[in-house]
Amino acid sequence: MVVAMVGAAVLWxxxxxxxxxxxxxxxxxxxxxxxxxxxxxxxxSGSTKLPDIGAKGVVAKELHPTGVVEIDGERYEAxxxxxxxxxxxxxxxxxxxxxxLLVAEGREA
Numbered sequence: 001m002v003v004a005m006v007g008a009a010v011l012w013x014x015x016x017x018x019x020x021x022x023x024x025x026x027x028x029x030x031x032x033x034x035x036x037x038x039x040x041x042x043x044x045s046g047s048t049k050l051p052d053i054g055a056k057g058v059v060a061k062e063l064h065p066t067g068v069v070e071i072d073g074e075r076y077e078a079x080x081x082x083x084x085x086x087x088x089x090x091x092x093x094x095x096x097x098x099x100x101l102l103v104a105e106g107r108e109a
Contacts, residue, residue: 051076055093056106059085069103078103 015021051057057071063085069078071093078091078101085091090106 050096051093051101053093053095057091057093057103059087059089059091062087063091063103066100069101076101080104 051071051074055071057069059067060070060075061068063069063078063080065081065084066077066079067085068075069091070076077099079097080091080103081094082104085103085105091103092106093101094104095102
């Protein structure tokens with residue numbers, strides 16, 4: 001057991017400085033956060049700007065409770081909070097959650 005612990009400590013100390021480690025581990029900086037994912041929505045096509053709360057659109061793929069809506073010619077993944085909405089129904093953006101838009105029926109929102 002002691003030998004294993006000493007071996008692990010040696011690896012922990014010296015492995016990051018080896019060529020083998022550099023080939024196994026991806027290093028570098030990450031890009032700036034995408035406004036779509038950091039803003040809580042997901043875009044299927046087009047620009048990275050999410051529609052504002054209150055924006056109106058139509059259901060492109062039925063919401064049971066999740067689906068796709070089209071707002072200003074752009075498609076977004078969306079979820080309805082209560083019930084289901086059929087294709088062609090009017091919707092209004094009421095918020096954002098976990099990489100998709102929250103919408104409500106257009107005439108009730």
